[in-house]
Amino acid sequence: MAKELAVRTRGLTKQFDRHLAVHDLDLEIATGEVYGLIGPNGAGKTTLIRMLAAAEEPTTGEIFINGDRLLRDHSNPNLKRRLGYLPDDFPLYDDLTVWDYLDYFARLYRLQEPRRTRRLRDVLELVQLSHKRNSAIATLSRGMKQRLSLARTIIHEPILLLLDEPVSGLDPIARMQFREIIKVLREAGMTILISSHVLSDLAELCTSVGIMELGYLVESASLKDLYRRLSRQQIVVATLGSLDALQAELRNHSSVEGYEIVPGTQQVRVQFSGGAEESAVLLRSLVAAGIPLTEFHCTQEDLETIFLKLGHKQAS
CATH class of the missing domain: 3.30.70.100 (Alpha-Beta Plaits)
Known part of the structure; x- marks a missing residue:
C-alpha cells in the first residue's frame, strides 16, 4: 500500500526576472518523514521552502499539502493552519516576555482557553524554556531564542513543519538541544522538512534527503537507499x-x-x-x-x- 504524501509538487518552477531559482521540481515527502534538504547557497532551497509555506507564489507548477492543492492568488487560510514555517530570519520581539510572545501567536491562531494555556505550557516544556516564561526575550541566549522560535512555529499543532536553516550559527550544545526537540516531534508523527548546511545533523535526524543544485532536485531518496547506492x-x-x-x-x-x-x-x-x-x-x-x-x-x-x-x- 502506497504511503500517504504530506507534500507533493509537480513541475514546480520559480523565476525571478531572468533567474530561475527552482526548475520543474517534482518532490514527494511521505507523511511522518523527516526530509533533509541539502545544497549550496543559491541552490533554491529557501525559495522551495517559501513556496511550500505559501509565502512565495510559484511561477508555474502545483503544490499539494496532504492531498489538498495550494491555490495560487488565494490566501489558503485552512492550509496555512496545518503548516509550521520557521524561516532563517524571523524576527523576535525583544521587549516581550517568552510567555507573552507565545500567547500572542496562540491568539493569532485563535486557540481558545483552556486549550491555549495548556498548549503554551506543553510547548515551553518541550523546548526546555519553562523556567524562562517570565523572562524578556532580549535576555535569552541565541540557542534559547531559536528554541522559542520553534515553539512559536508549532504552537498551533501543525501537521507539516518547514524549517529553513534552523541551526545556523548555533554552538554545538545548542545544536544538540535543537536536534533532540526535532526527534521528539518526529516520534510524535509530525512530517518535517529541514534544510541545513550541518550535514551530520541531517544524517542523524532524517529518514530521506533531497539534494538541490542550481534549482534542480538532482537526488531524492531515503537515507538508507542513498548510503546503499553511493556510500x-x-x-x-x-x-x-x-x-x-x-x-x-x-x-x-x-x-x-x-x-x-x-x-x-x-x-x-x-x-x-x-x-x-x-x-x-x-x-x-x-x-x-x-x-x-x-x-x-x-x-x-x-x-x-x-x-x-x-x-x-x-x-x-
Whole structure:
C-alpha cells in the first residue's frame, strides 16, 4: 500500500526576472518523514521552502499539502493552519516576555482557553524554556531564542513543519538541544522538512534527503537507499609493523579497490567493495601473514562525502 504524501509538487518552477531559482521540481515527502534538504547557497532551497509555506507564489507548477492543492492568488487560510514555517530570519520581539510572545501567536491562531494555556505550557516544556516564561526575550541566549522560535512555529499543532536553516550559527550544545526537540516531534508523527548546511545533523535526524543544485532536485531518496547506492565502505587498518608489508598484503585481495596511508600515522584507509564475509577473510589473511594489527574496523562514507561526490559529478 502506497504511503500517504504530506507534500507533493509537480513541475514546480520559480523565476525571478531572468533567474530561475527552482526548475520543474517534482518532490514527494511521505507523511511522518523527516526530509533533509541539502545544497549550496543559491541552490533554491529557501525559495522551495517559501513556496511550500505559501509565502512565495510559484511561477508555474502545483503544490499539494496532504492531498489538498495550494491555490495560487488565494490566501489558503485552512492550509496555512496545518503548516509550521520557521524561516532563517524571523524576527523576535525583544521587549516581550517568552510567555507573552507565545500567547500572542496562540491568539493569532485563535486557540481558545483552556486549550491555549495548556498548549503554551506543553510547548515551553518541550523546548526546555519553562523556567524562562517570565523572562524578556532580549535576555535569552541565541540557542534559547531559536528554541522559542520553534515553539512559536508549532504552537498551533501543525501537521507539516518547514524549517529553513534552523541551526545556523548555533554552538554545538545548542545544536544538540535543537536536534533532540526535532526527534521528539518526529516520534510524535509530525512530517518535517529541514534544510541545513550541518550535514551530520541531517544524517542523524532524517529518514530521506533531497539534494538541490542550481534549482534542480538532482537526488531524492531515503537515507538508507542513498548510503546503499553511493556510500563506499572503508576499512581502517593500523599496524605496529611495516607499512610496506601491510600494503603488499592488501594488494592480494580482489575486494580492495584502493587505499591511502593517513599521513604521519601507521594507519591505512582501505576502499573496500566486499561485504562482512569478505572483510572477515581479509582480517584472517592479514593475521595469518603476521601483520601486527592494532586496528581493523569498517566504516562508511558519511553524508558530507556523498554530497561532495554528487556535486563533483554534477560539475564534471
